Amino acid sequence: MEKKKYVYLFSEGNASMRNLLGGKGANLAEMTGLGMPVPQGFTVTTEACAKYYEDGKWINDSIVAEIYEYLEKLEKISGKKFGDPENPLLVSVRSGARASMPGMMDTILNLGLNEEVVEVFAKKTNNPRWAWDCYRRFIQMYSDVVMEVGKKYFEELIDKMKAEKGVSQDVELTAEDLKELANQFKAEYRAKIGKDFPSDPREQLLGAIKAVFRSWDNPRAVYYRRMNDIPSDWGTAVNVQMMVFGNTGDKSGTGVAFTRNPATGEKKLFGEFLMNAQGEDVVAGVRTPQSIDELKKVMPAAYQQFVEISDKLEKHYRDMQDMEFTIEDEKLYMLQTRNGKRTAAAALKIACDLVDEGMITKEEAVMTVDPKQLDALLHPQFDAADLKKAVVIGTGLAASPGAAHGRVVFSTEAALQQVGRGHKVILVRQETSPEDIEGMHHADGILTARGGMTSHAAVVARGMGTCCVAGCSTLKVDEENKVMTIGDKVYHEKDHISLDGSTGMIYDGKLPKREAEIGGDFARLMAWADEFRTLKVRTNADNPHDAGIAVRFGAEGIGLCRTEHMFFQEDRIPAMREMILAKSVQARRDALSKLLPMQRKDFEGIYREMAGFPVTIRFLDPPLHEFLPTKEDEIVDLAKRMGVSVDEIKDTIESLHEFNPMMGHRGCRLAVTYPEIAEMQTRAVIEAAINVSRETGKTVVPEIMIPLVGEEKELQFVKNVVDKTAHIVMDENRMELPYLVGTMIEIPRAALTADELAKDAQFFSFGTNDLSQMTFGFSRDDAGKFLDAYYNKKIYEFDPFAKLDVHGVGRLVSMAAKLGRTTRPDIHLGICGEHGGDPSTVEFCNEIGLDYVSCSPFRVPIARLAAAQAAIKANKKKA
């Protein structure tokens, strides 16, 4: 067997080797191949990372030898030597996974410096301040990243030094100051670690590579992976690259740029740079950078070369590029290129433009847009009228579009706490860092005082589709005391503000939001998606309003209309409670007869909105105690209205108590014990269908769905009640009406006996919420207490309630689909859990040949696009 190769020079790779070299490494190799000015280096592969974990977090000797071998090759290429004071090779060590995970993992710059090298380096470059700045930065980064000493100790030392010297900015510190700081840093390192700071560059290099491997598993990376469906076994590659310096003086600089505007999609170079800075300074948002257009004036030749390279890269990759560059003493170096992250609006515009420019096909355009991103486009906006009256308290950069409002919070913890209590929050930070990622994910909006359009806050928020206003210069944030001032206004934690991420405006108080406007690019791309997909997309909607939104978003029917939501309304719940408290069948029927006209009216409204599309109506599902009052005054009210004693009401509430309500008296079990409920609901469904059919001249074909079935005879029993009632109603109305009766598959036993259920069910709809709960054996309400430990320990890598567990629950689903078709080859199959709008679940549903997915109205476009992508992928696989 040939020995596996774990290290590649940039000149040995290319863009197709992304899985092995990671995105960054593969693209550096590709750019090298294209003859672009890339500082050379080598990539330690993702397989080496996997091996590191396999071997119990250890880089084995043969890989170490291979790394040193390639280090020597790099020395030859560069003509410099590691640790040679006269001509030292300095390198950066950066992570680079298969999928881009911006800021999630660690980076170390200026590696190769030590006491001896830095002295000579300072002399030779004739720039001792720069040399010592590089060295102290390296010690700081290495201590933090490799040895986990913690940045704050070093920052304290810097602050102390600045105070001693009476200066306020880092740049005001002299070479001597920085040298002294470097010594203090090393002393701090020794105090914390108990050993001297490593001076051997080879030891430094191995430490750094290990640290990058290890950072693949840091909590924020794990969280990011879970959010973005990135498997933990992919691992990260490590890129070891010759350093170039943007911080050698006024002829140097560093920047990032996109070939098109990542917020709007406009075809125009978009980016920022900072003169005399290292790359991290731009991304971190510590200094506010200049627009890329300014570079034209500052350094025209380098600008021109960069524009040409940008063009070439976009054409080469046939997609918008996100690039990093450094200029060292007027010479341009490319440090990275990748397909750029973009807002949903930009994604649509770029996709359409690229098709119009003849660069990509419609099929490819459909594949370039991440379905999840559409969410942002579809989110509500503020109403113009409201904005006129609103109090503007400040403005910042419109970093990520959308409208947001909520309680001000200053930390992830506070965000989680408030969200846990059902409040929306605006996360307010001086600047965000990867540690804030979970808080950002839960926030309705993000507001920062510092940082530009490519700052951490802006990039991450756009990726999430979360509204973000960044770099608001009038904002002062006191995170410690939980107070912010913006202009002359003071806000404490839990005060309300509103953000408009499309304009950068910040408003006092809580502004109402309204629905999104969807542009022409959206419609074009969706039309293309519809050409390719075979899976139908329905919606979960319980009222005419939601049904209407969904139809406008392209829903082709209702997959789940939850009838109980109708009963919770204030004008209905009294009758519902009477029904529950009824002591006889007759009393129950009396109460039900009050609910009948309301329910019929709801259905009529929904049928009208759906204008001929199929409507699946699920019969009453939740346990009855959910409808009963819990507060004393409500109980007293109810007792008065019903003319019974308070104690009697309390007794009934007590008797309805369940130990495990999720597994209790609910779903079709209610219809088995109280068939009169199913009778009333059938009557409402059929009467409404007859009325609307007559009114519109179009036959409404309702689909009645029996929930929580676990056994064929159970379904038979309820179906029998439905059929009998339906025929009575049709006779009464002298009209025949087609209707279907089917069942939800949400109990494991239903899936296991689906061949039998299919005898009576004309359709199945997979209720993957409950099916997941019962198959995993944990309830969604309670799992929060331990799921974090499971994520941290990498036992589960994603939330099984957001993304279908194809591996376990999926086996049941595909088994049930197969069994169902055995009995009834033309059985109609759909999915109506919340998973229905999740792209990876949509792909699975496409694979096992379901007829439709059903999801919330705002996710309909996502599902349409995901269905198209699934169909395209499946066709490719077939071909």
Next chain:
Amino acid sequence: MEKKKYVYLFSEGNASMRNLLGGKGANLAEMTGLGMPVPQGFTVTTEACAKYYEDGKWINDSIVAEIYEYLEKLEKISGKKFGDPENPLLVSVRSGARASMPGMMDTILNLGLNEEVVEVFAKKTNNPRWAWDCYRRFIQMYSDVVMEVGKKYFEELIDKMKAEKGVSQDVELTAEDLKELANQFKAEYRAKIGKDFPSDPREQLLGAIKAVFRSWDNPRAVYYRRMNDIPSDWGTAVNVQMMVFGNTGDKSGTGVAFTRNPATGEKKLFGEFLMNAQGEDVVAGVRTPQSIDELKKVMPAAYQQFVEISDKLEKHYRDMQDMEFTIEDEKLYMLQTRNGKRTAAAALKIACDLVDEGMITKEEAVMTVDPKQLDALLHPQFDAADLKKAVVIGTGLAASPGAAHGRVVFSTEAALQQVGRGHKVILVRQETSPEDIEGMHHADGILTARGGMTSHAAVVARGMGTCCVAGCSTLKVDEENKVMTIGDKVYHEKDHISLDGSTGMIYDGKLPKREAEIGGDFARLMAWADEFRTLKVRTNADNPHDAGIAVRFGAEGIGLCRTEHMFFQEDRIPAMREMILAKSVQARRDALSKLLPMQRKDFEGIYREMAGFPVTIRFLDPPLHEFLPTKEDEIVDLAKRMGVSVDEIKDTIESLHEFNPMMGHRGCRLAVTYPEIAEMQTRAVIEAAINVSRETGKTVVPEIMIPLVGEEKELQFVKNVVDKTAHIVMDENRMELPYLVGTMIEIPRAALTADELAKDAQFFSFGTNDLSQMTFGFSRDDAGKFLDAYYNKKIYEFDPFAKLDVHGVGRLVSMAAKLGRTTRPDIHLGICGEHGGDPSTVEFCNEIGLDYVSCSPFRVPIARLAAAQAAIKANKKKA
């Protein structure tokens, strides 16, 4: 296609046609074939019953025609004619299912009488009193059974008549009185039904047949079937048989007898008879009958003939027979024979005796004993010492052996209520009737004032293995006022009494019980069973005491040792609570270190008792809140002891609240979040094993079972903790010890991914309690509220927590077994749910090739016998 035959003359059938003709019909046919004196008749088949239900409870015309055709044949055979006043054919119409369901379904006697016939009949028989008594009985039965008018209306009329006439016994009423009663009955019928009582015998016959078919589905039959695993689709046959009369006068009588004593197994004719009575009088226990031995004196010829027939029948059927006979004017008629129900002790003795008599093989002997019955044998008895001090308050017939104590109740409802609250009850009735069956099933013991050894109470109680004292003449029961007097003592509902069903003694108060003594027949039969079975039998035991009992009952290991039960003990729960309330890992470890020595000691005790048999120890399973106090004073105590505030304790309790605790933070989820618990438990398991191995010189091989696993990585994580700790402990003790790590399969996802789990699990144990709950999607604690409706509506026919749902849950179990073996061909497979002791589940486990079943100590012999029967059946199937 040949036309299906739905009706058979007795002379057309035989014993092998049981499935088609029902037990009674097949045996009547067999006896006819043997030339025994059987009143002739015909049987409407079980298939006709199925057809009746299929056709929507309707007997179709072609079957009606066939019935009339056979009626004519019977008229020819009997030389009598239906409805002919001069020579009327009178018949009985009786149910007869494939399996005996004594008293569960309906019977009608004297059918064929009407106003005209009875008049002539009275004259011709010269016995008008008898004729009118037959007629009024017929009206009463027919009204009750066929038209559901309700017995009580007729009983009220009889009482009124007796009061008017100043008599106290039915027999004191004259022919004229009875004639008048018949007229009153018919008026009552007209008033209730709105039509005249049918005088056409053919109409009567069809009505009666339909009523018997319908009675297959009456609530008590449904309940009995559920208790006895009789499928509802079997249906019942209907036997239409010429009447013979035991109530024509002093030369007539009727009785029931067994070829051997059904209580002890003694080889001696055992039975009872009543002169001048109809069959129902004996069974109903209204009059106390005479011993069968008396018949020798009363009617020697008939007695002699009966003895000969009995002998012949027992030899023919090669089993103890239960026979009904009637003597009409000195002539003996056989009305029924069947294999007799018997007590467990009798069953064992009869099986051994029949082998010794050379009548059956050991294999056949093993097959004759119903495993469920052994339960009775194995139940506790009163201690002789306690009995000496006990206050005897009365005696009755020792109708069904065993000791019982509990609260006095007078109705099924009260029994269910008290049992629901966790109390044991003694059901006290004047005499029981099939309506009481559910109450009897839930009672610890049954006490009746009337009825003999073959009364309803006695027969049913023996079948159930429930202690019963019948026919206590000093007992007066006032069911209405819920009070009984026995001698001079008065007991109200909820007062305590104790019963000894082996002696017939009734005691005041609640006597303690002790374990059963097991006789030699038991050991012989069990030894034969062990020869045939291949499935091992283990026990569920959490302490040395239970483990010891189980070993004496033949357990071959512990399949489930629940470690949490140990923590609930009074001396341990404080440390457990400290552990739960700990705010740091260290504090948790400190509390755990207090539990370690106690747990280790438990395991040592168990290992010693099991003397080398394997012991499977399940790690902590229940949610932690189960261990916390709920009462204010306990909370205050705990706060004091732990030196924290009451509020802090309450906060913790509150924070541990779960919406669905069954699906919450429990099982291995505890070990994932608090690995130190698993460390302590591993340490206890391994240290104890090392200690006992050294002490006994025999190596203990513990099997550590991780509960509630749903995912491979979860098992890996916990297994890793176990392995690390185990090796530390072994190093500390300088001893290598083999041990296994496996998992419970009790979450559907575990079954679905069993191929993956088997990579890490050396054994699987199917936890069918939880697996059933999650597969059905209902919790055992809550299902009670709706399961009755499910039984009544025949959606479920048995309790899925008592008998494994082979159809649904079983699919998961066999899938998991198969998947597990794919990965690890020698994986050890067992079952440890409560189903492990259920014979039908044992058969299933044998079928899918599990290695063992595990059940509670008292069920071990049942499982051994069931395993033997399963193996014998499987061999027969193979052959």
